[in-house]
Amino acid sequence: MKSKHQQTPAALRANQTPVAPAVYRPQPLPHVLQTKTSRVRSQPRVFETHRTAIQPKTLSRNVVQPPSLKTQAIVNSVPPRTIQLMSFARFWKWSFLSNWGSYNADEQELLRVERQVRDLIAALHPRTKLRPNARRLIQEFQRIAAATIAERNYRTTRSRLLEINNELIEEDETQRHESALEDKRQAFKDRGRPAVPDIPDIYPESIDPEVWDSLVGEMPRHSKKKWRAGKNLPQMVEYLFKNFVAQNFGYSIMKGGARGLIGAGVESPEGNCIAYARAFADLLFSFGIDAEAKMVREEAEGRFIVRVPHFMDPKVIGHIYERGVLKAGYYMFSSHAATWVKELGRYYDPMARSSYTSLKPFIECELDSDKNEQVFYPRTPAKTLNPGYKWKLVKRGKEVSGGFNRLDLRPWEGE
Secondary structure: OOOHHHHOOHHHHOOOOOOOOOOOOOOOOOEEEOOOOOOOOOOOOOOOOOOOOOOOOOOOOOOOOOOOHHHHHHHHOOOOOEEEOOEEHHHHOOOOOOOOOOOOHHHHHHHHHHHHHHHHHHHOOOOHHHOHHHHHHHHHHHHHHOOEEOHHHHHHHHHHHHHHHHHHHHHHHHHHHHHHHHHHHHHHHHHOOOOOOOOOOOOOOOEOHHHHHHHHOOOOHHHHHHHHOOOOHHHHHHHHHHHHHOOOOEEOOOOOOOHHHHEOOOOOOEEOHHHHHHHHHHHHHHOOOOEEEEEEEOHHHOOEEEEOOOOOOOOOOOOEEEOOEEOOOEEEEOOEEEEEEOOOOEEEEOOOOEEEOOOHHHEEEEEEEOOOOOEEEEOOOOOOOOOOOOEEEEEEEEEOHHHOEEEEEEEOOOO
């Protein structure tokens, strides 16, 4: 039977100093992870895109037994890719690194997440690292990365690292958004006219320069000087809004892409409320105005009827009929979007040619439907649409202007 010195490599025997486990941390043996380093690519803020938060996975409870010394020698012979600061308490059970090179599945996952956060920090915008919350998160990560983690804390440590990762992503997106706004405002102040935005994710063929010029328009001289100085924001937004709705863009309920409105090479510009909201937000953003396309009403809230006297597309005047006669200005929707201007706390709705702080005053009534969504009943009393008697809406297969389905208003005898 071999002695204890015969079972342990010489490098480890030399380090067997009788020091308490909490103190002894041999520096010549950095922790190394032999897997491929992942990369984190920073993405610009896109209004329609919702980031999906990383969901922590359940860690395995099975611990892999340490391999033989021969296997450890092979593992340690591979050149290290990333030096890891995090260490694990079970490696220090006998006051020296007893299981070097034999990470179990849980430890490999922790090291992977640690590397992911480390790569993200390296890719952060320089100003992001100066933000108070980001600095706090980075310092917390550094403390975790330099700590010795007990097995009972593997799951909570991994969850916290993922939380730090997601919070840093949000901080970086916010900072990049703010920096982009500052650059746009400065460009408008210097040149007096915004450049055509380059947003390939939304406009693959770029924005049509002629359409863009018509959206910007010839700004009045007496106002332009104040606008370039960052003054009279409500007046400036109202001017650009009037320019936008004056284009009389076509409406198509199933076309949600802004490229179909102002993209290059589009012969018949048309889109729905989401397309309108995104295109107008891009126009405002080019001036350094913080704006985004935002849902005013979510689909989960149910169908509803709104009254819109002046629709963006002059050809669209309604789709609800009673005894063959159109009830002009009434529309049924399942959701709705508009352009939110943060500094003004106001929605600008190109489809309805109006602005508001809430959609509620425009809602005629809420609707319920049958299980096939072919018949619709008022859930709340109608304000102006035949308030004198009970009615229901029956969907017809025929489409009318804007891609709406025709709805027939009929008497409803139900309670």
